[in-house]
Amino acid sequence: xxxxxxxxxxxxxxxxxxxxxxxxxxxxxxxxxxxxxxxxxxxxxxxxxxxxxxxxxxxxxxxxxxxxxxxxxxxxxxxxxxxxxxxxxxxxxxxxxxxxxxxxxxxxxxxxxxxxxxxxxxxxxxxxxxxxxxxxxxxxxxxxxxxxxxxxxxxxxxxxxxxxxxxxxxxxxxxxxxxxxxxxxxxxxxxxxxxxxxxxxxxxxxxxxxxxxxxxxxxxxxxxxxxxxxxxxxxxxxxxxxxxxxxxxxxxxxxxxxxxxxxxxxxxxxxxxxxxxxxxxxxxxxxxxxxxxxxxxxxxxxxxxxxxxxxxxxxxxxxxxxxxxxxxxxxxxxxxxxxxxxxxxxxxxxxxxxxxxxxxxxxxxxxxxxxxxxxxxxxxxxxxxxxxxxxxxxxxxxxxxxxxxxxxxxxxxxxxxxxxxxxxxxxxxxxxxxxxxxxxxxxxxxxxxxxxxxxxxxxxxxxxxxxxxxxxxxxxxx
Amino acid sequence: xxxxxxxxxxxxxxxxxxxxxxxxxxxxxxxxxxxxxxxxxxxxxxxxxxxxxxxxxxxxxxxxxxxxxxxxxxxxxxxxxxxxxxxxxxxxxxxxxxxxxxxxxxxxxxxxxxxxxxxxxxxxxxxxxxxxxxxxxxxxxxxxxxxxxxxxxxxxxxxxxxxxxxxxxxxxxxxxxxxxxxxxxxxxxxxxxxxxxxxxxxxxxxxxxxxxxxxxxxxxxxxxxxxxxxxxxxxxxxxxxxxxxxxxxxxxxxxxxxxxxxxxxxxxxxxxxxxxxxxxxxxxxxxxxxxxxxxxxxxxxxxxxxxxxxxxxxxxxxxxxxxxxxxxxxxxxxxxxxxxxxxxxxxxxxxxxxxxxxxxxxxxxxxxxxxxxxxxxxxxxxxxxxxxxxxxxxxxxxxxxxxxxxxxxxxxxxxxxxxxxxxxxxxxxxxxxxxxxxxxxxxxxx
Numbered sequence: 001x002x003x004x005x006x007x008x009x010x011x012x013x014x015x016x017x018x019x020x021x022x023x024x025x026x027x028x029x030x031x032x033x034x035x036x037x038x039x040x041x042x043x044x045x046x047x048x049x050x051x052x053x054x055x056x057x058x059x060x061x062x063x064x065x066x067x068x069x070x071x072x073x074x075x076x077x078x079x080x081x082x083x084x085x086x087x088x089x090x091x092x093x094x095x096x097x098x099x100x101x102x103x104x105x106x107x108x109x110x111x112x113x114x115x116x117x118x119x120x121x122x123x124x125x126x127x128x129x130x131x132x133x134x135x136x137x138x139x140x141x142x143x144x145x146x147x148x149x150x151x152x153x154x155x156x157x158x159x160x161x162x163x164x165x166x167x168x169x170x171x172x173x174x175x176x177x178x179x180x181x182x183x184x185x186x187x188x189x190x191x192x193x194x195x196x197x198x199x200x201x202x203x204x205x206x207x208x209x210x211x212x213x214x215x216x217x218x219x220x221x222x223x224x225x226x227x228x229x230x231x232x233x234x235x236x237x238x239x240x241x242x243x244x245x246x247x248x249x250x251x252x253x254x255x256x257x258x259x260x261x262x263x264x265x266x267x268x269x270x271x272x273x274x275x276x277x278x279x280x281x282x283x284x285x286x287x288x289x290x291x292x293x294x295x296x297x298x299x300x301x302x303x304x305x306x307x308x309x310x311x312x313x314x315x316x317x318x319x320x321x322x323x324x325x326x327x328x329x330x331x332x333x334x335x336x337x338x339x340x341x342x343x344x345x346x347x348x349x350x351x352x353x354x355x356x357x358x359x360x361x362x363x364x365x366x367x368x369x370x371x372x373x374x375x376x377x378x379x380x381x382x383x384x385x386x387x388x389x390x391x392x393x394x395x396x397x398x399x400x401x402x403x404x405x406x407x408x409x410x411x412x413x414x415x416x417x418x419x420x421x422x423x424x425x426x427x428x429x430x431x432x433x434x435x436x437x438x439x440x441x442x443x444x445x446x447x448x449x450x451x452x453x454x455x456x457x458x459x460x461x462x463x464x465x466x467x468x469x470x471x472x473x474x475x476x477x478x
Numbered sequence: 479x480x481x482x483x484x485x486x487x488x489x490x491x492x493x494x495x496x497x498x499x500x501x502x503x504x505x506x507x508x509x510x511x512x513x514x515x516x517x518x519x520x521x522x523x524x525x526x527x528x529x530x531x532x533x534x535x536x537x538x539x540x541x542x543x544x545x546x547x548x549x550x551x552x553x554x555x556x557x558x559x560x561x562x563x564x565x566x567x568x569x570x571x572x573x574x575x576x577x578x579x580x581x582x583x584x585x586x587x588x589x590x591x592x593x594x595x596x597x598x599x600x601x602x603x604x605x606x607x608x609x610x611x612x613x614x615x616x617x618x619x620x621x622x623x624x625x626x627x628x629x630x631x632x633x634x635x636x637x638x639x640x641x642x643x644x645x646x647x648x649x650x651x652x653x654x655x656x657x658x659x660x661x662x663x664x665x666x667x668x669x670x671x672x673x674x675x676x677x678x679x680x681x682x683x684x685x686x687x688x689x690x691x692x693x694x695x696x697x698x699x700x701x702x703x704x705x706x707x708x709x710x711x712x713x714x715x716x717x718x719x720x721x722x723x724x725x726x727x728x729x730x731x732x733x734x735x736x737x738x739x740x741x742x743x744x745x746x747x748x749x750x751x752x753x754x755x756x757x758x759x760x761x762x763x764x765x766x767x768x769x770x771x772x773x774x775x776x777x778x779x780x781x782x783x784x785x786x787x788x789x790x791x792x793x794x795x796x797x798x799x800x801x802x803x804x805x806x807x808x809x810x811x812x813x814x815x816x817x818x819x820x821x822x823x824x825x826x827x828x829x830x831x832x833x834x835x836x837x838x839x840x841x842x843x844x845x846x847x848x849x850x851x852x853x854x855x856x857x858x859x860x861x862x863x864x865x866x867x868x869x870x871x872x873x874x875x876x877x878x879x880x881x882x883x884x885x886x887x888x889x890x891x892x893x894x895x896x897x898x899x900x901x902x903x904x905x906x907x908x909x910x911x912x913x914x915x916x917x918x919x920x921x922x923x924x
Binding site: 104153158267273303313314315376378462 | 528529568575578579600623625626628635638641742775782786792812815841848849850852861862
C-alpha cells in the first residue's frame, strides 16, 4: 500500500492501469503462437510456450462471476474463490500455504463481475508440485466451516478498511449508482450486510453449480513443452467430472437519462474524489479500437486533454483520467480525479468543459497520429511476461475474441480518421446525460456541487453497503 | 501507463533478491562505461521486444534536505518535466508520447530516479530530451506555482486520505531525532507552500551533476550505440561538486518510543519500526531471511499467528526499503474490528521473541531462500524490472555485480545468523510503536 516513503511523479490507480492492459504494437506485432485443446470433459486449454525465464504461469477463468451471486448475497463468488486454497480433500489451509510458500509459488483467486479468475505461478523446476497445488484448489476444495467464518469476517473488515481510503471504494459507489437494477450495480466483493448473510452451504452450492470443466478456460504460458504439458493436464484435470452449468443471460444496461448526483460524506476528507460518466461499451464493441484511441487523447495518458487541463495547466490535482471498463455487457465509462475541498466545483467544471470540447471540436489527425504511435509503442511490454500472455489469451477466449486483437491492432488503429472519430465520440462519449459520484466532506462541498444535477442522493461512508443501500442495512452490522 | 505508488513500492522492495544453488539465473551481459564527466552508464541488451527502458538514478533524496525545504527533492523531480531550453514547458511529455514513449519518476529518502519506456525508434529523441533537461532546466515561475498545487494534491491523497500514509509519517518522525530520515519524502505541507525559486536552483546545482548519477539502459539496444549517444549528448555536460555528505548519524535509541494518531476511521492501524543498518551492511541478508520467515506468505509466522490463528489482524506485512544510511524495518498490521492494537502488539512481540529464543527450522530457512529466488526471476523477467534491479544494486550495494553474488550471500545465511539478527535489532529499546486510533468525527478535529 502507500505506506512506502516513495513518492512518484504520478500515481493514478492500479485498477485504471489494468483496464488499459490490452493496447497495440509498434511494428507488426504478433501474439506468440499458442494452441487450443478441448479435453474430453469440456475443459478448454490454451498453451503458450515461452522459454527464457524458468517460470510457468497458470490462469483459469471460470465463466461465472459476481453477476451470478444471488441477490442479497453479494460477494458469494468472491468468497468461494477465496476459499479454494483454504482446505482441500488432502490439505488443510495451513498445509496448502506451507506447500505453496516452500516452493515460492504464487496463487490468487477472486471473482470479478463476469468471471472468476484463479491464477498461479511457479518455477519450472517445481512444475509438478505447482500443478498439483493448482489443481487441488480448483478441483477439491472442501470449504471448512471455520475457514469460511474466518474469511467472511476478514472480508467484512476489509470493506471497513477500504472505506477508510476514499479512492479504493469510489468505483463501488459509482457502479452501484450508475447501474441501478442491472447486475453490474452489485458489489463484487460484497458489502457489510450481504457478507453477513453468506453461509457455508451457499458457498459449496456456488462451487458445485459453477465450477465445471465445460465452464472453464485454462491457459498455461511459460517455460514448458506443450506436448508434455498436455499430458500433465490430462492427468491432473482430465478426471474433473463434466456437468452442465445453467446459462445466465446478461442484458445490456440502458444508459442513464438526465443527470443525478450521489454525495458520499467522508467527514475527514481534505480532498474530493469524483467520478463522472455513464454506461460505456462491451468488450466486443465494434468501435473498441477507435474508442481506445480517442480515450488515449481524451483521458488515457499523461498529455491527455483531461490531465492537461486539470493538472498540467491548473495544478488542481495530481491526476485526471478517463476510461472505459469494457466487460461482457457494457461496463462503466468514467472521468476520475480529485482535488482539495475548496476547488471541487472548479475541477469538475473543467472536466465537463473538456468533455464538451471533445464533442464540439472532435480530434485532429495530428492528435490521432500521436495517440496511435503512443499505443503501439507502449504495447510490447504489456505482453512481455508469461503471466501477461496467459491473462490476455484467456480473456480473449472468454470474450470470443481472436489473435487479431493484437495482430491486426495496428491496422485498426491506422484506419481511424477525424471523421470516423467524430461519429464514435457522438455515439459513445456521454455529454448531457451524466451520473456523478463524489466522496468528500459533505458539509464543505455540498453547496457548490448541487448545481450539477436536480436529482441528488446522499450517504455517509460509514453506513453499510454502497448504493442502493442494502435492505435491512440499518440493523445487520454489529 | 501510469504507475501507481503501490506498484512502485513493490518493485523496489522485491528488487533485492537472491539466487540459490539448484536453479541459477542466466548470467546476462552488462556493459559499463564511466563518462568523462563521471556519470556511469550500464547497458544490458535484450532484443526480445522492440522496446527500451532507461533509468537515471541521482544520488539525492529527502536525506539531503533540511528543515524548511523538506520535500524539495520530490518537488524538483516534478520540475524536471516542466521545461528546459530545447523542450519547453509541456513539450517533453508531448514529444515523448507522440513518439511512442512514456515516462515517470520517483523520489525516495535517498535517490531521485527518472524512468523512460519507449520503442527503439525513439532512442535518439530520448537522449536529446535527457541531455536537455540535465544541462538546461528552466525555472518558469508560473510552472512552479501550478506544480506546487499538484504536489499538495499528491500529499492530500497519499497522506491525508490514507491512514497508512498518515501513520507512516508519524512513525519515522518519531523514530529519528537527528537523521534526516525523520521527515517525509513528499515534505511537510508548510514547506510545500513556502519553498522558493532560489531553493530550487540551489537544489539543482547541488544534486544534478552528471557525476552524481548512474544511467541504466536495458532492451533492444547495443552497448556501442548507447555509449555513442552518451558521448554526443551527455558527456559534454560538465560535472560539478556532488551534494555534501550526510554526516549526521542517528544516535542509538535508548528506549521504546510511542506515538498515537487520533483520526476519523473505522479500523485502527499498528506500525512497529526497528532501527536496522543500511542496505550495504553485511547483516542485510540475514535480516531479509528473517523478514521472509516472519511475514512473507500465508505460512509465515506473523500471518499464521495474527491473521489465521488468533484472528486479531486483517493483514500483516513487514518492509525495509533500500537505504544509504541506518533505516527502519517496519511491521505493519491492521487490527480487526474490535481487536485491541495492544493485543496485536503483544502477539507480534511473542513471535519476535521466538526467533530470538530458538532457531528457525531448516524448512523455514530453505523456504525463505526459495521465495527470494522466485522474486528474483519475477523481477528480472522484464526489461523494466531489470533496469530497476541493476540500478538498485549499483547504487545501494555499490556495484551491480553484487546482483550475481546475491545467491552466494543468501546461501551463506545460517539459522544462527537469523537468530543473531533478531537478537541484535528486534529489542524493545530499539523500537518505535505508532498506533492509529479511530475516532468519531466530532472528536477527530483539533
